[in-house]
Amino acid sequence: MALDKILSIGGKPGLFKLLTQTRSGFVGESLLDGKRITVGMRSNVSVLSEIAIYTLEEEVPLREVFQKIKEKExxxxxGISHKAEKIELEEYFFEILPNYDEDRVYASDIKKIVQWYNILVDNKITDFAEADNDKAVVETSEEE
Known part of the structure; x- marks a missing residue:
């Protein structure tokens, strides 16, 4: 399953798998306990494939950060809990992404990234390759 089907919902712990869209929102299934919830359009929802991490030069897609963690681990x-001390989390993240912007990436962000990665591994979702490869092939063939 690609990261474009995995959601973070504001106010709800963990991650959710997008099951179906409805007229007023969508139905998601928790990756923590398997419970299904209906979420309205007004909820604060983030698709993992759309999230990026600030570095000193650019924004790095979250999937690339997950891939670096996967390679390290x-x-x-x-090897670190998302409940670890702030300094430990920052040191760990510095090993993963040495040029991350320390002024714009907070310890709370690092906690989420570590927690999300572990949830994905628990659910055997470890293919962090880019899902846009198919689009790129179509776009280049249309230009010819």
Whole structure:
């Protein structure tokens, strides 16, 4: 399952898999406990494939950060808990993304990233490759 089907919902713990869209929102299934919830359009929802992390030069897509964590951890869960001290989280993240913008990426952001990565690994969602490859092929063939 690609990251474009995984959601973070404001006020709800963990991550959710997008099951279906409705007229007034969508139905999601928790990756933590499997419970289904209906979410309205007014809820604060983020699709993981649309999230990027600030670095000193550019914004790095979250999937690339997950891929770097996966490489560091050999596909296993992180060696650090999302509940670790702020300094430990920052040191860990510095190993993953040495040029991240420390002024714009907070410890709370790093906690979420570590927690989300571990949830994804628990649910065997570890393919962080870019989902836009198909679009790129279509766009280049149309230009010819």
């Amino acid at each position: 050999n596909g296993n869960k992180t």
